[in-house]
Amino acid sequence: MGELLAGSSVQVRVPASSANLGPGFDSVGLALGLWDTCVATITDEPGVQIDVEGEGADEVPRDASHLVVRTMLRAWEELGVQPASGLHLQCRNEVPHGRGLGSSATAIVTGVVAAQALHDVCRGVTDQPDLTFTNDLAAQLEGHPDNSSASVYGGLTLSWSDSPDGGTQTLRLQPHPEVRALVLVPGAQLSTAKARSVLPTHIRHGDAALNSARAALLVQAMTSHPAYLLAATREWLHQEARRESFVASMAVVDSLRSNGHAAVISGAGPSVLVLTTRDHSADITAHVGDAWRVLDPGVPATGAQVRHLTHGGDNLRRLD
Numbered sequence: 339m340g341e342l343l344a345g346s347s348v349q350v351r352v353p354a355s356s357a358n359l360g361p362g363f364d365s366v367g368l369a370l371g372l373w374d375t376c377v378a379t380i381t382d383e384p385g386v387q388i389d390v391e392g393e394g395a396d397e398v399p400r401d402a403s404h405l406v407v408r409t410m411l412r413a414w415e416e417l418g419v420q421p422a423s424g425l426h427l428q429c430r431n432e433v434p435h436g437r438g439l440g441s442s443a444t445a446i447v448t449g450v451v452a453a454q455a456l457h458d459v460c461r462g463v464t465d466q467p468d469l470t471f472t473n474d475l476a477a478q479l480e481g482h483p484d485n486s487s488a489s490v491y492g493g494l495t496l497s498w499s500d501s502p503d504g505g506t507q508t509l510r511l512q513p514h515p516e517v518r519a520l521v522l523v524p525g526a527q528l529s530t531a532k533a534r535s536v537l538p539t540h541i542r543h544g545d546a547a548l549n550s551a552r553a554a555l556l557v558q559a560m561t562s563h564p565a566y567l568l569a570a571t572r573e574w575l576h577q578e579a580r581r582e583s584f585v586a587s588m589a590v591v592d593s594l595r596s597n598g599h600a601a602v603i604s605g606a607g608p609s610v611l612v613l614t615t616r617d618h619s620a621d622i623t624a625h626v627g628d629a630w631r632v633l634d635p636g637v638p639a640t641g642a643q644v645r646h647l648t649h650g651g652d653n654l655r656r657l658d
């Protein structure tokens with residue numbers, strides 16, 4: 339079994355994501371340029387020490403139930419690595435929690451990458467983490483692959499499995515250079531688990547057919563024909579079923595769409611994602627009240643990034 343050495347340290351940066359983009363439920367993801375940064379260090383002192391600043395600092399636990407720690411433990415188990423007895427995390431979070439911007443997937447990807455990178459440091463391996471392993475385990479832990487795949491690879495991602503319990507495969511695409519992703523973030527939070535609990539167990543075949551046509555169009559609109567974004571973001575699988583869970587957000591989506599903007603609920607909500615090609619910020623901002631934040635985070639071309647802060651073998655040393 340692999341061993342982790344006290345003093346080994348890595349820094350991991352992972353972007354936020356928006357999922358679904360309308361009809362791509364549980365399959366399409368878009369990386370967003372809001373980043374969580376975490377320095378993970380193996381320590382001599384047993385136990386977990388966690389410092390958090392930024393988003394969620396007043397809410398997340400500071401013990402082994404912290405999502406990044408739980409994920410690291412699971413990843414070490416998968417990798418056959420003896421877990422560290424002492425771990426120090428220093429987290430700086432930009433991704434808002436419970437707003438449909440993939441914060442839990444960002445934390446999970448951070449944990450899988452940090453666990454692998456610490457193992458690599460201790461073995462003196464300088465390779466980048468295995469992104470296929472990261473993508474698959476993160477999707478398994480999150481329960482759906484759309485957010486985590488975008489956080490792993492950046493850009494626009496399409497993910498699929500051979501069965502509900504099967505491994506995740508992902509194709510990364512480059513969005514059309516003129517496509518911009520504006521994000522409208524309300525003050526209220528909504529947990530993804532709650533938003534998923536109100537989804538119907540069955541849908542009509544005719545609705546599935548309508549939805550699959552738009553999902554195919556979505557890929558074209560996002561990569562080569564942005565003029566079709568409004569039509570391409572209509573869907574029949576999830577937003578109406580969840581309307582009562584985010585009434586104010588659906589009112590914003592309805593109002594923007596009736597004015598020709600390609601607005602959708604971001605992930606499981608309650609944030610609203612607007613896909614646009616021109617500078618409509620002022621126009622779009624007018625549809626939400628002062629309590630909402632309007633973000634233009636950009637779509638990063640890369641996903642998870644890692645830096646080894648120490649160099650391995652028996653004599654760990656800090657890198658410049």
Ligand SMILES: Nc1ncnc2c1ncn2[C@@H]1O[C@H](COP(=O)(O)OP(=O)(O)OP(=O)(O)O)[C@@H](O)[C@H]1O
Pocket residue numbers: 357374394398404405406431434435436437438439440441442443445485528529530531604605606607
């Ligand atoms: N950086 C983080 N560190 C620790 N825990 C986190 C972090 N980010 C998210 N979490 C945990 O995940 C919860 C939010 O997850 P949830 O799936 O409900 O929403 P989301 O991921 O922000 O939205 P969505 O999945 O709809 O995009 C937080 O309340 C917190 O418990």
Ligand SMILES: N[C@@H](CCO)C(=O)O
Pocket residue numbers: 357358363364365438439440482484485530533534576604605606607
């Ligand atoms: N596809 C997921 C995304 C959650 O961010 C859902 O809509 O429940």
